[in-house]
Amino acid sequence: MFSGFPLFPERASTVAGEVDALYFFLVGLSAFFALLIAGMVLFFAIRYRRRSPSERPQAVHGSLALELTWTLIPLGIVVFIFIWSAQVFFGMSRVPKNPMEINVVGKRWMWKVQHLTGQREINELHIPVGVPVKLTLTSEDVIHSFYVPAFRVKKDALPGRYAATWFQATKPGRYHLFCAEYCGTKHSGMIGWVTAMEPAEFQAWLAGGAPGVVPAVAGERLFHELNCVTCHQADAGARGPDLAGLFGSTVRLQGGGTVVADELYIRESIVTPTAKVVEGYQPIMPTFTGMVSEDQILSLLAYIQSLKAPETKAAPPPAAGALDPKAQDVTKP
Amino acid sequence: MSANELPKKNYLNADYGVASWLLTKDHKRIAILYLISVTLMFALGGLFAAAIRLELLTPAGDLVSSEDYNKIFTMHGVIMVFFFLIPTVPAVLGNFLIPIMIGAKDLAFPRINLASWYMYMVGAILTLWAMVSGGLDTGWTFYTPYSTSYSNTQVVIVGVGVFIIGFSSIFTGLNFIVTIHKMRAPGLTWFRLPLFVWAHYATSIIMILGTPVIAVTILMVAAERLLHLGFFDPALGGDPVLFQHLFWFYSHPAVYIMILPAMGVISELVTCFSRKRIFGYPVVALSSLAIAFLGFLVWGHHMFVSGQSTYAGMIFSALSFLVAIPSAIKVFNWAATLYKGSVSWDTPMLYVFGFLGLFTIGGLTGLFLAALGLDVHVHDTYFVVAHFHYIMVGGVVMAYLGGIHFWWPKMTGRMYPEFWGRISAALIFVGFNLTFFPQFLVGYLGMPRRYHAYPDEFQVLNVMSSGGAAVLGLGYFLPLVYLIGSLWYGKVASANPWGAAGLEWQIPSPPPTENFAGQPVVTEEAYAYDTMPQEAFGG
Numbered sequence: 001m002f003s004g005f006p007l008f009p010e011r012a013s014t015v016a017g018e019v020d021a022l023y024f025f026l027v028g029l030s031a032f033f034a035l036l037i038a039g040m041v042l043f044f045a046i047r048y049r050r051r052s053p054s055e056r057p058q059a060v061h062g063s064l065a066l067e068l069t070w071t072l073i074p075l076g077i078v079v080f081i082f083i084w085s086a087q088v089f090f091g092m093s094r095v096p097k098n099p100m101e102i103n104v105v106g107k108r109w110m111w112k113v114q115h116l117t118g119q120r121e122i123n124e125l126h127i128p129v130g131v132p133v134k135l136t137l138t139s140e141d142v143i144h145s146f147y148v149p150a151f152r153v154k155k156d157a158l159p160g161r162y163a164a165t166w167f168q169a170t171k172p173g174r175y176h177l178f179c180a181e182y183c184g185t186k187h188s189g190m191i192g193w194v195t196a197m198e199p200a201e202f203q204a205w206l207a208g209g210a211p212g213v214v215p216a217v218a219g220e221r222l223f224h225e226l227n228c229v230t231c232h233q234a235d236a237g238a239r240g241p242d243l244a245g246l247f248g249s250t251v252r253l254q255g256g257g258t259v260v261a262d263e264l265y266i267r268e269s270i271v272t273p274t275a276k277v278v279e280g281y282q283p284i285m286p287t288f289t290g291m292v293s294e295d296q297i298l299s300l301l302a303y304i305q306s307l308k309a310p311e312t313k314a315a316p317p318p319a320a321g322a323l324d325p326k327a328q329d330v331t332k333p
Numbered sequence: 334m335s336a337n338e339l340p341k342k343n344y345l346n347a348d349y350g351v352a353s354w355l356l357t358k359d360h361k362r363i364a365i366l367y368l369i370s371v372t373l374m375f376a377l378g379g380l381f382a383a384a385i386r387l388e389l390l391t392p393a394g395d396l397v398s399s400e401d402y403n404k405i406f407t408m409h410g411v412i413m414v415f416f417f418l419i420p421t422v423p424a425v426l427g428n429f430l431i432p433i434m435i436g437a438k439d440l441a442f443p444r445i446n447l448a449s450w451y452m453y454m455v456g457a458i459l460t461l462w463a464m465v466s467g468g469l470d471t472g473w474t475f476y477t478p479y480s481t482s483y484s485n486t487q488v489v490i491v492g493v494g495v496f497i498i499g500f501s502s503i504f505t506g507l508n509f510i511v512t513i514h515k516m517r518a519p520g521l522t523w524f525r526l527p528l529f530v531w532a533h534y535a536t537s538i539i540m541i542l543g544t545p546v547i548a549v550t551i552l553m554v555a556a557e558r559l560l561h562l563g564f565f566d567p568a569l570g571g572d573p574v575l576f577q578h579l580f581w582f583y584s585h586p587a588v589y590i591m592i593l594p595a596m597g598v599i600s601e602l603v604t605c606f607s608r609k610r611i612f613g614y615p616v617v618a619l620s621s622l623a624i625a626f627l628g629f630l631v632w633g634h635h636m637f638v639s640g641q642s643t644y645a646g647m648i649f650s651a652l653s654f655l656v657a658i659p660s661a662i663k664v665f666n667w668a669a670t671l672y673k674g675s676v677s678w679d680t681p682m683l684y685v686f687g688f689l690g691l692f693t694i695g696g697l698t699g700l701f702l703a704a705l706g707l708d709v710h711v712h713d714t715y716f717v718v719a720h721f722h723y724i725m726v727g728g729v730v731m732a733y734l735g736g737i738h739f740w741w742p743k744m745t746g747r748m749y750p751e752f753w754g755r756i757s758a759a760l761i762f763v764g765f766n767l768t769f770f771p772q773f774l775v776g777y778l779g780m781p782r783r784y785h786a787y788p789d790e791f792q793v794l795n796v797m798s799s800g801g802a803a804v805l806g807l808g809y810f811l812p813l814v815y816l817i818g819s820l821w822y823g824k825v826a827s828a829n830p831w832g833a834a835g836l837e838w839q840i841p842s843p844p845p846t847e848n849f850a851g852q853p854v855v856t857e858e859a860y861a862y863d864t865m866p867q868e869a870f871g872g
Contacts, residue, residue, distance in 0.1 A: 005793045009778045015706075022707050023777070030697035037668055037693045041686060044671035045678070048607070053832075054870045055608065055675035059863040062613035062666075070665040071658060078654035081704055086647050088706025093643045108483075142479040143573055145638065145713060149779025152710040156639045158574065159478060160567025163640050176788060180713040180781045182472050184479060185399050188784035272570070289568070 012175060012196065013151035014168045018088045020152075025084075029077065092153070095166045099134035100127070103215070105294045106137070106144030106157040109186035111177065114295055116302070118212030123192030125177065128202035129169040136263070137163045140294045145181035148194050154180055160271075162263045169196035219303025222296055226288070234310075240285065241278045245309025252279040266304060267297055343746065343843040358443035359846055364429035365744070366450050371425060372813070374416040374457065381409035383806060386768075386799040394786035402785040403470040404486065410473030415495050416457055418725055419587060422594035423505055423540075424453070426736050427533045429744060431509060433837040433844065434527050436518025436853040441511040442504075449504035456498030463487035463494065472783060474584070477565035477576040481557040489558055492551040499544045502590075506540030509533050518836070520855035527835055527859045528617055532597025535621035539586045539593075539628065547583035550576065574639055581632035589628040591725055592692075593621055595732035596663055599688055602735050603667045604860040605833040606682035607674030608870075611860055613666045620659035627656040637708050646705055653703035660696050664689060679831075680754030684735025687762040691727025695720060698773065716776025719769045727765055734761070734812065741816065742830050746843040747823030753815045760808030767801025832870040834860050 011017060048057070102125070103114040113121040127133050137146055137157040146165070147154040150173070155165035179190035197205060213221075223229055231240035241251075246261045254277040259265050268275055270292065273285035292300070344361045347353075354362060384405050388396040397405065428446065432439050440446050463469060469491045471480040480488050513534050517526070554576070556562045563569030565576040604611050611617055633641055633649030641649075667689060676682070698720040702708050711717060741749050771794040780791045787795070829838040836853055837844075857864065 006778060006790055007774055019707055019710050022704060023701070026697075026701050026704065026707070030694070030700070033697055034690070034693050037664060038690055040668040041671065041689050044668070044674070045676045045682075045686065048671060048674050048676045050608075050675045050677045054867065056863065056865075056867065056870065057608055057673055057675045059610050059861075060612065060669075060673060061610060062616070066665075066669065067613050067616050067662070071662055074658055074661045078657060078700065081700060082651050082654050085704030085706045085708075086650065089637075089646065089650075089709065090643065092706060092709060142483055143476060143639075147713075147779070147781065149710070154638050154709050154712060158567075158640055160573075161640060176779060178779065178781050178784075182403075182474075182476065182479070182783040184470070184483060185403065187403070188394065188399070188781075188786045 010150040010173070010175065012169055012171050012173060013148075013153065014170055015088070015092055016150070016152045016170075018091065022081075022085055022088060026081065029081075092165075095134050095164060096132040096168075099132040099166055101134050101136065102127075103136045103295065103298045104138075104146060104157065105140055105298070106146070106179065106183075106190075107140035107294075108142065108184055109179070109190040111144075111146070111179075111190065111192050112295055114215055114298060115206075115212070116215055117206055118214040118217075119206065120212050123177070125192070125194045126202065126205055127169055127194065127196055128199040129172055129196045130199065132166055132168045134164060134166045136298070137165065138294050138298070142183045143181045144179045144183050144190065147178045147180035148175055149178070150175035151194075156181055160267075162267070169194075172196050172198055172201075215299045215302035216306040217303075218296075219299035219301070219306075222292070222300055223303055226291070228300075231285070239281070241281060243304050244307040246307070247305045251276075253277065254279050254281070254283075263301055266301055270297055270300065340746070340841040340843070340845070342845060343841065344846045345746070345843050347846045356447070358439070358447055360428050360432050360440050360443065360446060361744075361844065361846075363446050363450055364425050367420065367424040367428060367453070368744075370450070370453060370457065371417050371421045374412050375421075375809075376813075378409055378412035378417055379806065379809065381405050381412065382802065385409060386802040388785065389787070389795045390799050392787050392789045392792050392795075399785045400470065403472075403783070404464075404468035406783060407469045407472050408464055411460065411469065411491060411495070413725075414473050414587070415498055416453075416460070418591045418729055419502060420453060420498075420505070422591075422598060422729065422733050422736065423509070423533060423536060424449070424501075426529075426598065426733070426740065427505070427509065427594060430740065430837055431512060431530060431533060432516070433840065433848050434530055434835060435513065435516060435521055436836050436849065436855065437512065437516040438847050438849070440508045441516060442508050445504045446508055449501040449508070452497055452501035452504065456494040456496075456501065459494035459497065460491050463490035466490075474580060475551075475554060475576075476580075477554065477557070477573045478567065478571070481554055481564075482566045482568065489555050492555050496548050496551045499548045502540045502544050506537035506544075509537040510541070513537075518853045518855050524615060524618070525855055525858050526618075527597075528600035528611060528614070528621075529594075529597035531618040532593045532600070532621050535625040536590050536593045538622075539590050539625050543583045543586045543590070543629070546579060547587075550579040550583070553579070574636065574641070577636050577639060578632065581635045582629075585632045585635065586625075586628045588721070588724065589624055591729045593624060595688070595729040596621065598732040598736040598739075599667060599685055601835070602681050602685045602732075602739055603670050604862065605739070605831050605835075606677045606679060606685065607671050608832070608862040609670050609672075609674040609860070610858070610862065611666065612669035612672070613662075614858070614860075617663055617666050620662050623659040624656060627652060627659070631656055634703055634708070637705055638712055650703055650705045650708075654700070657696060657699060657703070660692075664693055664696070678755075680749070680751060680758055681735045681739040683755060683758035683762075684731050684738065687758065687765075688728060688731040688735065691723050691731060691762075691765065695723030695727055698723065710779075711776055713781055714776040715772040715780045715782055718782050719772035719776055722769045722772075727769070731761070734758075737812075737816070739831070740837075741819070742826030743837055743842045743844070745820055745823070746826055747819045748826050748830065749812075749819045749823060750815050753811060757808050757811035757815075760804055760811070762808075764801050764804030764806070764808050768798050768805050769801070771795070771797040771801075829869060832865070834862055834865060 105112040113125050139157040139159040144157040151167045153167045175194045177192040177194050234242045250258050271289045274283045277283045467487045470486045553564045563571040565571040631653045634653045637646050775794040826842045
């Protein structure tokens, strides 16, 4: 209708309708109460306007019944809104099964996108409609926030952390991508486009672009280039723990305690290796802070995730000095 | 000259010379010092707002550079929040009125009161110095690790300025609490106190409990910036979200530091200009304490998309909805106070009507932001900007201006011109809505805040907003002119020009330095308009 002057954002994701329903309900509720208050105030102010300077109205002290009415009715209403909005939020927080996964790194002032199929984009994100897409967000520097108004989705990209969010586009189109968390000089330039395409078109796009390197393969290359491989091997005498089957396993730490080897733990072990040393190893690994970018760390993560524990390692000799953490985990009841 | 009719000896002419003002221990003179200071800061913050609205007339960032734009909105926020909104009502109206309202000669600690103004001035001068020597570009929220490891601007100097002005807040709060506890006139029981005093009591509690937290947080930011101690920057082993928890633990309650005293003003005005007792006195009084208490438990609603856990988000959402209840109760009670009253449409009451409308919209749009699933979309957009301006400008500034007009005759002994008062109140109401209502729409469309340049389709709404800002600016400029003019040309005010209840109206305008000739004794509840002598109404 007003193509150059929209009053309402496009609705292009599965959750957008739910968010808008809540919005319209609250707009209606607000209009009702705002008009009620304004009506009361204006009606009384006109009806009981001062007609002579010496007027002296009768005292009215209050009414418990009225106080309870305008306490309990709003209370009931807000409890209702709370439950409704929490449900919508839960739906947004729970990632559906088998999503298409994409890594996104915020860096002043651009969005770097890494598809698991190898495509890389900057300030552009191509996705198929009808498929849940899970984003793993992180930042190279300060806090950014990934915001696509048409999808009603927003999630902060924090340095040193992995945040997950998801959406499922419902109609093809090009939608604004904004950085919503102030990040410095060119904050308003940290924008881009999300292009939602029909699945067939998306496949054509995947096939048409310059063939990229799959993150797991890029990670494997880095693993050799950075000489990680000299220590992290399957040998019993290796200076670093074997990484096969590490991802998702429980790792025993030097000085007691355990940790689940998730993305964050592995990232920390790359940038601050001495923070949590695996039991039985010396804290000899140097830090890789400044040597690897966040998207390279994501590639390394993809590579490590791809390493499955070999069957033969299931029962290692118990006296070995360098136990495979996964194997250790397996020996536990 | 009509000046002859002013009381021969009052606090304004009790002593002459700059030193008599700069070394005064009179709470009324300190209030005037604050009035001048906060007005200057408001004007400065307003100029920054004007620059923002001018830049946003066009989608491209073409008026100033991005660096400058970021500094401009940062200084607008820092000045308006820390140097205007937080101190204005307590430090000007509270300082002037609280001792008089409770029948005391002064606050409990007059020297600490004067020290609080000096703290304010030192903080303000440091901040202004930072502004001209590189500025600040972190936003008033100082989010880490941007503020600690990336910004090349004067984070530490402004931080020290905010740290110091925090003491001015603490001093004021401490003074009010002790004064209200220990110095009430005989017969002035807690439930006979004017609601303005209750509101300031609740505010003072937040000031002394909350302000130390922001002080510590700022010290941590400075330590990380200067000494690279890793509190917040992950590269140094810190946690950036920790900063947000600490910052909002103060800065959300700070919103109630701003609005509670404003609510106190509204209670005084709505009763006087309808000649009615307040509807539901104990409910209105205790809801201030409920707001102060609940206000401390909602800070996490600023972090629904920051990676806080889903369950933490739910708890903060629920508590944020609860804090809406006492505010709603107050609005209903004010509206009900008008029922069967004798409602005057003088300027202060026009500000009350404006406050009730704008604060209601501000409060209701707060529900949108407390609603988890909806906040994800509108968080950090212009919707939030519109919401908090409805509360802080539509609420606090409307109440403050209403209060200034109401107590102007008491403070200066002169009346303001009623005609111009009404014109400016109407201009402010219209200009305000024109400025900020379009921002709700552009926010829901998805325009993020703090954007120097924006997509073309947001332009129409931004132009409307900038146009409204011009009207609003004129509305604020008028009182500055006619109030200052009234000091010379205003009609001399009587002791009680409004026919108002309250101890401050039983002493001359302007009051003598010692406020009361003898010790007043209170025998009645507040707002006993039905038992006031008929002469008070001049009829």
